[in-house]
Amino acid sequence: MGAKLSGGGGGSKLHVDQNAEINVTPFVDVMLVLLIIFMVAAPLATVSVEVVLPKAVAKPQPSPPKPVYISVTRDGSVFIGDFPTSLDTLGDDMKKAIGARDPDQERIYIRCDQKTRYAEFMKVMNKLQDNGYYSVALVGEDDTQ
Template structure:
């Protein structure tokens, strides 16, 4: 039992040291990766909920997505013909006054028109006609991208 080093595996109990214990210059990225993964999961769950809250079954197309710098005004038409501006129900007669009150840039404001797949085509076109008749020229019809 009488070996030197007291169980340290040889070497006579000597340790090499470069003076004092040096500063560790490595970055521990494990906490950063953990935080980023948690944020990724949170945004993946929250992103679908950030759309306007009117449940509409949008038609599918192969058109490219629009790139918009500002938040547009969203007008939706349900299958029953009910008109929403944002999440508020609006009568057809009050549509222009409601949209004009929200339009920061006047008639140059971008308006997204969302029409349910089973909504009457005439209802959606009537809303579009009312908006364009009031002078709004930047009206976009919103669809969902076809899979594939």
């Protein structure tokens, strides 16, 4: 293997010709070898031993309870789900909505209109806390569309 470093005239400048073309032949050779290896190995990867698996003894988990949504409209009206309520009866209506579930473990979701006054929202929050509902989540609209 050799390289021509100078021209025939014996000039003092070093000149090396560069080849910028990509040699695809080794790449194709490697791909073909890998293809053959995978074609041979794929049938060997299947399981041919028959095994009788035992039945699962775990009991299915109950589905989580339906979440409770409280909606506060622009004019300050309060709804539990689709049913209207008021601040005076919010605690009793919440007990009816969650049934026999534990209020300490229940998460309440609050949705408010954009134009709802903050004071109206805080009245609902305070009434929920007065009745023992401390796990409250706020629902907003996802605007990353």
